Amino acid sequence: MWIGVAYGIAACMLWGFIYLVPLVLPQYDAILLASGRYISFGLVALPLLWVDWDEFKQYSARDWFDVTMLGLFGNIVYYWFLTTSISHAGAPLAGMCMALIPVLICVLANWRDRRRGAGVSWIKVVPGIGLIAFGLVLANWTEFDYVINALQKSGWDFWYGVGTGVIALLIWTWYPIRNADWLLAHPGRSPKAWATAQGITTLPVALLIYFFVWLSMPEGAPLLGETPQWFVFVMLLSGLGGSWLGVACWNAMSQKLPTALGGQMIVFETIFAVIYAHALRMQWPSLTMCLGMTLLIGGVLVSIRTFENQSVT
Numbered sequence: 001m002w003i004g005v006a007y008g009i010a011a012c013m014l015w016g017f018i019y020l021v022p023l024v025l026p027q028y029d030a031i032l033l034a035s036g037r038y039i040s041f042g043l044v045a046l047p048l049l050w051v052d053w054d055e056f057k058q059y060s061a062r063d064w065f066d067v068t069m070l071g072l073f074g075n076i077v078y079y080w081f082l083t084t085s086i087s088h089a090g091a092p093l094a095g096m097c098m099a100l101i102p103v104l105i106c107v108l109a110n111w112r113d114r115r116r117g118a119g120v121s122w123i124k125v126v127p128g129i130g131l132i133a134f135g136l137v138l139a140n141w142t143e144f145d146y147v148i149n150a151l152q153k154s155g156w157d158f159w160y161g162v163g164t165g166v167i168a169l170l171i172w173t174w175y176p177i178r179n180a181d182w183l184l185a186h187p188g189r190s191p192k193a194w195a196t197a198q199g200i201t202t203l204p205v206a207l208l209i210y211f212f213v214w215l216s217m218p219e220g221a222p223l224l225g226e227t228p229q230w231f232v233f234v235m236l237l238s239g240l241g242g243s244w245l246g247v248a249c250w251n252a253m254s255q256k257l258p259t260a261l262g263g264q265m266i267v268f269e270t271i272f273a274v275i276y277a278h279a280l281r282m283q284w285p286s287l288t289m290c291l292g293m294t295l296l297i298g299g300v301l302v303s304i305r306t307f308e309n310q311s312v313t
Contacts, residue, residue, distance in 0.1 A: 001094070001256065001307075001308060002260070003055075005253070005257070007250070008250065009265065009268050011266075012265060013268070014242055014246035014249070016268075017242055017272075017307075018037075019277065020273075020276055020280060021033055021083070023239060023277070023280065025131070029213065030086075031084075031209060032205070032214075033083050034083055035080075035206045035210035036206075036235040037235055037238040038076050038079070038199075039239070040239020040240070041198075041239040041243035042199045042202055042203025042206060042207075042239075044199060044239050044240050046199075048244075049222065052071060052190060055193045056193065063182075064201070066178075070179055071198035072201070073200065074172065074175035074179065074198075074203060076202060078172050078175065081164040081167045082165070084164040085097065085164040085165035085168060086161075088161030089158050089161025089172060093162060093165055094161070094165045094168070096165075099136040099139070100130075100134055101169060101172055101173055101176075101266045102265070103129050103133050103136075104262045105176055105177060105259070105266070108173065110125055111292040120258075120260065120307060125303070125306060128302040128303030131138055131296075132267055132296055132303075134295055135261070135291075135293065136267070136296065138292030138295060139295075141289070142307065164272070170178030176254070176262065177263070178252075179250075179254060181192070184259070190256070191251030192251070195247040199247075253265060261303055261304065261306075264300055267296040267297075270296070271296060271297075
């Protein structure tokens with residue numbers, strides 16, 4: 001089980017950097033950032049296609065359909081809505097939406113598993129997710145004032161950001177559950193190959209989106225934007241670390257942990273995103289944020305004890 005936990009933390013350590021992308025490339029449209037990242041993901045995956053070619057030959061048409069839907073919605077569509085939310089409603093609101101993911105995944109996955117006779121008693125689950133929920137409130141406490149003030153002064157632009165944040169939340173509640181379903185149903189399959197397959201199937205869609213967005217820009221707009229070298233560098237890092245390697249680690253975790261527990265690993269994405277953002281701003285996190293992150297870790301540890309006898313391997 002602890003190997004699965006380590007994979008989950010590693011994935012979130014990589015994904016935490018993604019929250020910085022709109023901040024370091026503020027002049028770029030959210031759709032360009034989303035499609036650029038997943039073009040990079042696909043380009044990283046392409047040469048790896050041959051490494052796992054024997055395994056890919058075993059994939060059925062249904063497998064390819066599943067991986068295409070996961071790649072499209074769990075990557076491009078989700079990240080498009082997330083970056084749009086950050087751009088229109090601010091990182092605090094988007095972060096608060098994403099903070100609900102671990103609780104939602106745990107509740108939905110355990111509810112479904114209990115219907116199948118394989119879940120954990122709610123009495124045992126509540127302490128862990130309760131600590132996580134309380135920790136998320138404390139970790140985002142300093143952001144509540146921002147969101148409340150924004151709500152009071154809100155116009156269409158802000159509410160558009162709220163809506164896209166909620167959609168991103170729903171998509172990334174669906175994605176880990178559906179992704180884990182496939183991986184748990186195919187324990188002998190490589191989680192690395194499943195990540196590569198997502199990158200490959202995502203690439204043509206990302207290319208089309210990027211091309212059409214570029215065509216819609218004013219005539220003479222550079223293909224790679226105002227700062228092409230910086231844009232390419234950030235996209236390559238996002239594609240390699242934030243996409244392929246992060247997804248591969250997450251897939252490995254999904255094969256080793258119950259889905260209700262694996263979903264709670266997302267709290268580490270919040271923790272690392274906070275650490276990276278404060279490092280970028282050269283600020284120390286507030287006391288309530290530190291207390292909140294401590295409760296998040298404590299909630300995950302409590303949940304690990306709860307699910308120890310439910311581990312997959």
